Amino acid sequence: MHLITRAEYDDGTCIIDGKLINLEDSETELRNRYLTPYNFIISAFHSSINNLSFDLISQ
Numbered sequence: 001m002h003l004i005t006r007a008e009y010d011d012g013t014c015i016i017d018g019k020l021i022n023l024e025d026s027e028t029e030l031r032n033r034y035l036t037p038y039n040f041i042i043s044a045f046h047s048s049i050n051n052l053s054f055d056l057i058s059q
Contacts, residue, residue, distance in 0.1 A: 008023070009028060009030060
């Protein structure tokens, strides 16, 4: 297993042991990591996400 950067994943290639590897032909897996069990959403005061009726729809 070799860890690659997000930039390498987005480009579809990386260099391992001096060789250019095409990631599209390999079994790469994108893993997400969250630092907290919750997320913050920052929005403008008059945004639709700040509207109470939107909360009912988004659930």
